[in-house]
Amino acid sequence: NLPASTSINDEEEASGAANTHVVAHHYNELKEAGRKERHKSKIYFMRNFNNWIKSQLINEYMALIKQQKRIGDALRVLDMCCGKGGDLLKWDKAAISHLICTDIAEVSVEQCKRRYQDIAQRADKSKFGNKFTAEFFACDSTMVRLRERYKDASLQLNLVSCQFAFHYCFESLVQADCMMRNAAECLQPGGYFIATMPDAYEIIRRLKAAGPDARSFGNDVYSIEFEGNANELPLFGAKYQFHLEGVVDCPEFLVHFPTLVKLGRKFGLQLIRRSTFAEYYKETLPQGRHLLQRMSGLESVQPQRCGNDEQFAHVRKTVGTQRGRAVGTLSKSEWEATTLYLVCAFKKCKNSWDA
Numbered sequence: 001n002l003p004a005s006t007s008i009n010d011e012e013e014a015s016g017a018a019n020t021h022v023v024a025h026h027y028n029e030l031k032e033a034g035r036k037e038r039h040k041s042k043i044y045f046m047r048n049f050n051n052w053i054k055s056q057l058i059n060e061y062m063a064l065i066k067q068q069k070r071i072g073d074a075l076r077v078l079d080m081c082c083g084k085g086g087d088l089l090k091w092d093k094a095a096i097s098h099l100i101c102t103d104i105a106e107v108s109v110e111q112c113k114r115r116y117q118d119i120a121q122r123a124d125k126s127k128f129g130n131k132f133t134a135e136f137f138a139c140d141s142t143m144v145r146l147r148e149r150y151k152d153a154s155l156q157l158n159l160v161s162c163q164f165a166f167h168y169c170f171e172s173l174v175q176a177d178c179m180m181r182n183a184a185e186c187l188q189p190g191g192y193f194i195a196t197m198p199d200a201y202e203i204i205r206r207l208k209a210a211g212p213d214a215r216s217f218g219n220d221v222y223s224i225e226f227e228g229n230a231n232e233l234p235l236f237g238a239k240y241q242f243h244l245e246g247v248v249d250c251p252e253f254l255v256h257f258p259t260l261v262k263l264g265r266k267f268g269l270q271l272i273r274r275s276t277f278a279e280y281y282k283e284t285l286p287q288g289r290h291l292l293q294r295m296s297g298l299e300s301v302q303p304q305r306c307g308n309d310e311q312f313a314h315v316r317k318t319v320g321t322q323r324g325r326a327v328g329t330l331s332k333s334e335w336e337a338t339t340l341y342l343v344c345a346f347k348k349c350k351n352s353w354d355a
């Protein structure tokens with residue numbers, strides 16, 4: 001369990017966004033690795049696996065939205081903290097009609113926009129390509145009301161997606177409140193907010209397992225280090241330094257899940273799913289096996305590596321074989337890193353909650 005949380009004090013509330021510029025700087029400076037470099041990365045298979053988890057999540061909730069709609073109805077999506085546009089092809093495949101992309105890192109937003117233009121150009125040339133309109137802007141989703149930046153502030157969204165980023169807003173209540181409002185306020189009733197983020201319970205479990213006074217843990221692909229006393233963590237601003245091989249090296253914040261759920265409720269969002277990556281993998285594998293094998297870099301054969309955990313062994317077996325042939329698969333370190341995360345989904349019930 002998480003340590004008992006203290007109540008929100010004035011200082012926490014007023015603390016604001018002391019770390020957002022560090023995060024923005026980190027992502028702005030991040031170089032986009034070429035194909036060859038990506039293949040050589042120690043977390044190559046984990047990145048593919050994470051991508052598959054995102055695809056499964058997007059497909060699951062897009063399918064639910066499509067069930068409520070008539071053919072030809074518009075499908076509008078907000079990709080909050082879109083990064084360099086790693087999910088653009090997923091939106092393309094989901095046959096959406098309009099996409100809003102925003103991120104705090106201007107360099108990433110520019111790259112995302114260019115990627116979108118490439119996809120749109122390809123769709124122009126091919127008669128099979130889907131074409132969706134899109135808008136892009138850089139801004140801090142924890143401080144700015146996003147709808148004021150949309151081309152049409154009255155726009156109604158069907159889906160809001162925030163992948164591997166919502167935890168940044170748990171620096172303070174003010175920021176978390178703003179980000180949750182941004183996720184919820186333009187969603188149509190019946191629409192969904194989906195996210196992936198680190199699982200605070202799992203982080204604390206591993207920290208405790210590392211020793212009573214431990215402040216850090218990790219392996220050769222990731223590390224987590226708390227600055228102060230990890231036995232007295234606040235509800236907001238529970239800061240740790242996260243390092244992930246070649247991709248992330250910046251401050252992050254624990255997301256106290258009951259607080260996240262409460263914040264969602266404030267804006268009319270009801271929690272309908274919370275699953276760890278390991279659980280979600282197991283649950284959605286029957287429908288996603290083919291896609292997983294396609295997305296797992298099957299051309300690069302990995303040497304056998306260690307692994308004794310039951311779930312990990314299952315992933316190795318599933319991802320690692322195709323027609324009996326050994327192919328690329330996750331290392332144990334990658335599995336440990338990916339199982340730090342959870343997926344969650346909220347349904348927009350109404351515009352305010354009188355609980």
Ligand code: SAM
Nearest residue numbers: 027081082083086103104105140141163165168
């Ligand atoms: N969602 C993308 C994906 O799945 O590929 C990017 C994930 S990346 C791990 C986290 C992203 O969150 C970065 O692009 C970063 O710039 C963005 N981010 C962090 N804090 C933010 C904030 N306060 N407002 C908007 N974006 C933020």
